[in-house]
Amino acid sequence: MYQLMQRRLSGLVSLPCGACGALVRHSAEPLCAACWGGLYLAADPKPIKLSFTAAGCSWLPYGTPEVKRVMGALKFRGHHSLAVQLGIAMSKALPRPEVDVLVPIPLSPVRQYLRGYNQAERIAHGLHLEWGIPVAPGLLDRRAWFAAKQSARAEADRPKIYGAYRADPDPRWGGIRIGLVDDTLTTGSTLNAAAEECLKKAKVAEVTPLTLAYATRRGL
Ligand SMILES: [Zn+2]
Numbered sequence: 001m002y003q004l005m006q007r008r009l010s011g012l013v014s015l016p017c018g019a020c021g022a023l024v025r026h027s028a029e030p031l032c033a034a035c036w037g038g039l040y041l042a043a044d045p046k047p048i049k050l051s052f053t054a055a056g057c058s059w060l061p062y063g064t065p066e067v068k069r070v071m072g073a074l075k076f077r078g079h080h081s082l083a084v085q086l087g088i089a090m091s092k093a094l095p096r097p098e099v100d101v102l103v104p105i106p107l108s109p110v111r112q113y114l115r116g117y118n119q120a121e122r123i124a125h126g127l128h129l130e131w132g133i134p135v136a137p138g139l140l141d142r143r144a145w146f147a148a149k150q151s152a153r154a155e156a157d158r159p160k161i162y163g164a165y166r167a168d169p170d171p172r173w174g175g176i177r178i179g180l181v182d183d184t185l186t187t188g189s190t191l192n193a194a195a196e197e198c199l200k201k202a203k204v205a206e207v208t209p210l211t212l213a214y215a216t217r218r219g220l
Helices: 002-013 033-042 065-076 080-093 109-115 119-131 144-152 189-200
Strands: 046-048 056-061 101-104 140-142 165-167 177-185 206-214
Touching: 033 056, 033 065, 046 206, 056 065, 056 177, 065 080, 065 177, 065 206, 080 119, 080 206, 101 119, 119 177, 140 189, 165 189, 177 189, 189 206
Parallel strands: 056 206, 101 177, 177 206
Antiparallel strands: 046 056, 140 165
């Protein structure tokens, strides 16, 4: 009797896993247990150091099928609650950085409109919930005119990345340490360009890169 009731109830609240589509029991959970397990098994935190940044960290290597599936769901299937949950999971796996605010890498306005949210901002929100570090999305902006240009060219066209971002020159940012948050580290050129802008225009003291995943030779 109890089992029958439980089956009926779970049938009412079950929703598909955001990554593999299997029905998960708890409606608040964006991934099934197998997908969470796959992520934790794949996790292999890697230090990040770019020319304009302090030493930061990335959590998941892109090369495994489990990570690829979850990152695909994050970027292309509109799972903004998944991005927050991944930020929370990442914050528990990585050491809390010595930073004053978290700054998400902004999306181009076109992409943000199409996706409905900025996944870097959602990940930063997840990190904030666990670490208690405030998020300052206003510190860094994306130049609107750059969107069309960039979509017309390959993202790997590195020099074009420079000039894509605009940091707020307000003196209140001067001397603070920021954690720059993005979903994926590929060449590092995006993070480095954004870090340079924050250092030179917003006059922040230090930029620590934090990404959910990083590209590997097998991945991306
Ligand atoms: Zn799943």
